[in-house]
Amino acid sequence: MNTYPLLVSEDLVFRSKATTLQSSVSVMVSSLGGLDKLTEDNVTQAMTVAEDTGLSRILVTDAAGRILYDTRETDSAVGQYSFYTEIVQALLGNDTFTCSYENSAFRSRAASPVLYQNRIIGAVYTYERDTEQAELLESFQNNIMRLSLIIAAAVVAFSALMSHGLTRKISALLEAIRQVREGAYSHRAEVPGHDEIARIGEEFNSLTDRLQKTEESRRRFVSDASHELKTPLAAIRLLTDSILQTDNIDPATTREFVQDIGSEAERLSRITEDLLRLTRLDSDVLEPATIVDVLPVMQQVLRMMELIAEERDISITYEATEDCRVLSTKDEIHQIIYNLVDNAVKYSGSGGRVEVQLIRDDGKVILSVQDNGVGIPEEDIPRIFERFYRVDKARSRAAGGTGLGLSIVSDTIKKRGGSISAANRPGGGATFTVQWPECTEGGETV
Numbered sequence: 001m002n003t004y005p006l007l008v009s010e011d012l013v014f015r016s017k018a019t020t021l022q023s024s025v026s027v028m029v030s031s032l033g034g035l036d037k038l039t040e041d042n043v044t045q046a047m048t049v050a051e052d053t054g055l056s057r058i059l060v061t062d063a064a065g066r067i068l069y070d071t072r073e074t075d076s077a078v079g080q081y082s083f084y085t086e087i088v089q090a091l092l093g094n095d096t097f098t099c100s101y102e103n104s105a106f107r108s109r110a111a112s113p114v115l116y117q118n119r120i121i122g123a124v125y126t127y128e129r130d131t132e133q134a135e136l137l138e139s140f141q142n143n144i145m146r147l148s149l150i151i152a153a154a155v156v157a158f159s160a161l162m163s164h165g166l167t168r169k170i171s172a173l174l175e176a177i178r179q180v181r182e183g184a185y186s187h188r189a190e191v192p193g194h195d196e197i198a199r200i201g202e203e204f205n206s207l208t209d210r211l212q213k214t215e216e217s218r219r220r221f222v223s224d225a226s227h228e229l230k231t232p233l234a235a236i237r238l239l240t241d242s243i244l245q246t247d248n249i250d251p252a253t254t255r256e257f258v259q260d261i262g263s264e265a266e267r268l269s270r271i272t273e274d275l276l277r278l279t280r281l282d283s284d285v286l287e288p289a290t291i292v293d294v295l296p297v298m299q300q301v302l303r304m305m306e307l308i309a310e311e312r313d314i315s316i317t318y319e320a321t322e323d324c325r326v327l328s329t330k331d332e333i334h335q336i337i338y339n340l341v342d343n344a345v346k347y348s349g350s351g352g353r354v355e356v357q358l359i360r361d362d363g364k365v366i367l368s369v370q371d372n373g374v375g376i377p378e379e380d381i382p383r384i385f386e387r388f389y390r391v392d393k394a395r396s397r398a399a400g401g402t403g404l405g406l407s408i409v410s411d412t413i414k415k416r417g418g419s420i421s422a423a424n425r426p427g428g429g430a431t432f433t434v435q436w437p438e439c440t441e442g443g444e445t446v
């Protein structure tokens with residue numbers, strides 16, 4: 001930026017010098033044009049016209065290079081031979097021009113031959129030293145330099161400001177990443193602005209949000225699971241201590257205690273089975289899905305459940321459409337229906353009624369399980385699918401529940417693209433509704 005305009009203006013000055021100097025030389029050459037021979041006298045006479053050209057020096061030589069006329073007053077070279085390159089070239093018949101810029105001045109030289117009847121009879125040489133234009137150019141150069149320095153300073157200041165802002169944001173982000181890496185999941189990156197870095201900050205924060213939620217639910221799950229496992233273990237411990245520490249314990253009581261120990265152990269194995277099932281669901285490793293006809297599986301579950309229901313004087317009825325096919329596994333469908341009907345029986349009082357319905361509607365297979373039992377308090381409905389969530393802990397435990405049944409059901413259904421919802425019936429009792437996408441593809445049905 002600095003040198004280009006200077007080079008261009010230097011070049012412009014060179015060109016203008018070439019035209020003015022060459023035209024002055026040709027004026028002089030034409031004023032000598034009528035002479036057949038150049039002598040000191042006739043040249044001095046003819047050159048009076050050229051006196052006012054403002055040039056620094058004018059030389060006229062004869063064909064041999066001897067100087068006949070010199071405008072330089074002190075140290076005049078008249079009578080001497082000149083060997084300036086320009087004069088030598090002019091005497092060989094060439095017009096020459098040279099210009100240079102050095103020591104704060106433009107020095108231009110031009111020479112042309114003087115001809116008489118196509119014969120070279122001498123040469124005119126002019127020399128000009130121009131400091132005015134050079135001064136102009138120099139002040140131009142200084143101004144550009146000053147301007148460049150101001151621009152450079154402004155650019156440096158602006159860049160420093162920008163990079164300071166940028167590094168501050170990146171440091172805030174790095175600090176947040178470090179804090180979260182060290183386990184402070186509640187820490188959030190504070191990156192102001194609306195640029196890309198601020199957006200990375202927002203993305204990072206939402207990622208941390210998810211991480212925090214996952215971490216919290218993992219912790220809750222582990223603590224709930226340990227608590228659930230601790231209760232039957234404590235009961236077993238208490239029962240064994242009682243047997244061991246009571247002297248002369250009668251066989252009937254021992255038998256009763258051992259039976260209790262057995263049922264607590266059974267409970268432990270139910271909880272661990274459920275936990276394993278959930279862990280498998282979390283690990284995303286699914287058994288390959290097959291086309292399952294829901295009705296036969298449902299009938300099989302209901303046949304089994306009827307025996308338990310009869311004991312408690314609970315009736316189970318169903319109505320179903322045939323050919324309700326879904327993509328899942330037989331075990332999964334069995335588990336879902338079993339858990340829902342088991343809950344319906346568990347939370348209905350003696351003389352209760354459980355109604356199961358299986359239909360196809362608008363590309364969906366819908367299963368609903370209704371009972372006329374205690375129902376679910378409205379505020380608990382959104383939470384009953386959470387792990388270990390129980391409305392009435394004592395009642396659930398007494399009924400042999402682990403608090404994991406519905407979360408297993410809900411996770412299994414979601415993995416196969418379906419959904420589950422719960423609601424209370426107007427006349428009392430609860431309804432659970434499951435929806436799966438209907439499988440309409442051909443293929444082997446199990």
Ligand code: ADP
Nearest residue numbers: 343344347375390391396401402403404405406
């Ligand atoms: P549990 O092993 O305790 O039955 P679930 O996950 O199967 O655990 O159910 C969670 C909670 O939802 C139960 O503790 C119970 O309070 C409530 N619940 C489930 N099904 C019913 C139902 N049919 N009627 C009333 N409450 C129910």
